[in-house]
Amino acid sequence: MIAWDKTDIIHFLADLNGYSSYLEICTSMTGGLYRKIDRARFKRCHRLMYRCPGSYDDGMDVNFRSPDMSTKELFETIHALGFRYDIALVDPFHTYDVSYRDLVDALGIIADCGTVVVHDCLPHREDLIASDWTPGAWCGVTFMAFIDFVNDHSELSYFTVDTDYGCGVIRRGGTRPIVLSETLNGWEATRRNVKAAYRFMWENRGPLLNAMSVEAFKTEAARTRRD
Numbered sequence: 001m002i003a004w005d006k007t008d009i010i011h012f013l014a015d016l017n018g019y020s021s022y023l024e025i026c027t028s029m030t031g032g033l034y035r036k037i038d039r040a041r042f043k044r045c046h047r048l049m050y051r052c053p054g055s056y057d058d059g060m061d062v063n064f065r066s067p068d069m070s071t072k073e074l075f076e077t078i079h080a081l082g083f084r085y086d087i088a089l090v091d092p093f094h095t096y097d098v099s100y101r102d103l104v105d106a107l108g109i110i111a112d113c114g115t116v117v118v119h120d121c122l123p124h125r126e127d128l129i130a131s132d133w134t135p136g137a138w139c140g141v142t143f144m145a146f147i148d149f150v151n152d153h154s155e156l157s158y159f160t161v162d163t164d165y166g167c168g169v170i171r172r173g174g175t176r177p178i179v180l181s182e183t184l185n186g187w188e189a190t191r192r193n194v195k196a197a198y199r200f201m202w203e204n205r206g207p208l209l210n211a212m213s214v215e216a217f218k219t220e221a222a223r224t225r226r227d
Contacts, residue, residue: 004214005164006119007036010089012218013115013169014041016225019086023078023109025071025102027051030091030119034060044083048074051093069098075105084111091119094140095132103149107156107170115171121146122166122211129198139165141194143201147187147208151179157224159210161217168209169217174224177210 004012013019021044024034028051035058039045048064049056050071056062064074088110092102106116123129123139131141146168150158157174161167183204190200205211212220 003163004161005033005036006089006091006117006167007033009117009161009163009167009169009217010087011038011041013087013117013221016221017086017113017115019114020044021083021085021087021111022046023048023083023085023088023106024091025088025106026091027093028053028056030093031089032091034058044085046083046085048078050074069093071101071105075109078109083109084114085109086111086114087117088114089117089119092142093133094120094138094142096141096145099140099142099145100149103145103170107153110172112172115169118142118146118168118170120165121160121168122162122205122209123198124165126195126198128165129194131194141197143209144191144194144197147201151184159212159217159220160205161214162211163214166209166211169221177207179207183207 020042022042024031024047026049034047046063047061049062050066050069052065053067066074088106090102090106092099110116120139120142128137128139150156155172156170157176158170186200191197201208
């Protein structure tokens, strides 16, 4: 089977749960596959892009745009318009603070039965990891923000699909994986060094990320589908 990417996960969850609205949160250097989103599946299909210069144009709509890192006014507009989304993709600028911020904002505009999908949560190579932007391929430390975010929010359930650099899936409610205190303590002890944190994450990706294959994800998602 051809490996799935983040858009396949979006489409699968939309079909499974009857989702009709979608928001992509990204930058001009992340996301990258908005053209593959099947707009016919959604009554409302929007893209929010920051670090997006006024001259940026990839031929697709940018519904909410900021030229710099700021997104506060964009989300204020979304809330003022009364928009809620069934599913959102967070494909952030891959620094820690920005990744965590985008997860907070995404959760704030998701419907109660909705889902947040997060890109770059399980990169397969250590050379992709760095706290700050580096030229070329860069997954940054979004995986660290994802782990901390789900551990900071006990009301959320989550798992990570091992495809396309790792796609985290977050929902309200449901059954959370059991993570032993010694694993969490080990995470806290290593996370001050991003390379060490990556190695610890990779060795403990089962409990920390609730990582699973595409086939296991499809089975689990169907078992726990949201009505």
